[in-house]
Amino acid sequence: MRTNENTLLEGHNVVLVPYNASHVPRYHEWMKSPELQQLTASEPLTLEQEYDMQKSWREDDDKCTFIILDKQQWADPSSREEQCMVGDVNIFLTDPSDPSLAELEIMIAEPSYRGKGIGKEVTNMMMSYGVNKLRVKKFEAKIGLNNEVSIAMFKKMHFQEVSVCPVFREVTLLLTVDDSVRTRLQDDTAHVKERDYRLTCSNRHELLSQ
Numbered sequence: 001m002r003t004n005e006n007t008l009l010e011g012h013n014v015v016l017v018p019y020n021a022s023h024v025p026r027y028h029e030w031m032k033s034p035e036l037q038q039l040t041a042s043e044p045l046t047l048e049q050e051y052d053m054q055k056s057w058r059e060d061d062d063k064c065t066f067i068i069l070d071k072q073q074w075a076d077p078s079s080r081e082e083q084c085m086v087g088d089v090n091i092f093l094t095d096p097s098d099p100s101l102a103e104l105e106i107m108i109a110e111p112s113y114r115g116k117g118i119g120k121e122v123t124n125m126m127m128s129y130g131v132n133k134l135r136v137k138k139f140e141a142k143i144g145l146n147n148e149v150s151i152a153m154f155k156k157m158h159f160q161e162v163s164v165c166p167v168f169r170e171v172t173l174l175l176t177v178d179d180s181v182r183t184r185l186q187d188d189t190a191h192v193k194e195r196d197y198r199l200t201c202s203n204r205h206e207l208l209s210q
């Protein structure tokens with residue numbers, strides 16, 4: 001969608017930036033990994049298909065995506081942005097008759113960044129963006145039954161199991177955004193700053209100097 005095409009979200013350890021064509025080659029490299037294909041239930045795409053996919057995530061009104069960057073690394077203006085990429089996070093408005101229902105997906109593609117709290121940090125940031133900007137009221141996560149880490153993370157974040165599909169070997173977890181979820185999200189993301197992406201790109205060093 002166009003809503004976040006110039007939005008940067010700054011967290012403690014990460015910045016989330018809109019998915020641009022310049023990110024595609026690294027993303028495409030990640031998705032050659034059989035482990036990531038299996039964990040995210042994705043089919044490998046050609047580079048050209050990956051560019052088309054990026055375009056559709058940018059243009060379609062039902063899809064919102066951010067690339068996750070290592071904040072410390074990105075704040076150094078000499079780093080190329082593609083080198084700072086850690087993963088991605090998406091919201092997909094799956095039901096045209098209910099735009100308040102969103103499927104949430106996250107991938108920390110770089111193994112060395114996993115298990116350090118980044119998945120939780122990014123998921124909170126994306127849920128807060130979804131609730132406040134996109135008016136999401138229910139989040140769904142569909143996860144492979146063998147992806148114990150992801151299932152554990154979403155359960156830790158108060159998602160409840162609602163169904164298991166034996167055919168796709170997938171579990172669906174749901175979180176309804178009530179007052180307690182809103183309060184928790186507000187507390188967990190109180191530090192998050194929303195910035196203008198293009199302006200911040202030319203003043204990256206300022207991120208660490210405040």
Ligand SMILES: CC(C)(COP(=O)(O)OP(=O)(O)OC[C@H]1O[C@@H](n2cnc3c(N)ncnc32)[C@H](O)[C@@H]1OP(=O)(O)O)[C@@H](O)C(=O)NCCC(=O)NCCS
Binds near residue numbers: 120
């Ligand atoms: C699943 C994923 C998003 C989790 O992100 P992460 O940054 O590794 O996780 P965090 O460090 O934020 O930990 C969040 C919770 O996940 C669980 N977790 C993390 N690492 C774990 C491990 N090795 N074993 C079991 N549970 C684990 C814990 O419940 C943890 O909460 P806690 O630290 O309070 O106990 C990430 O590992 C990932 O992207 N993996 C590859 C792709 C993928 O599986 N994507 C999800 C597709 S549905």
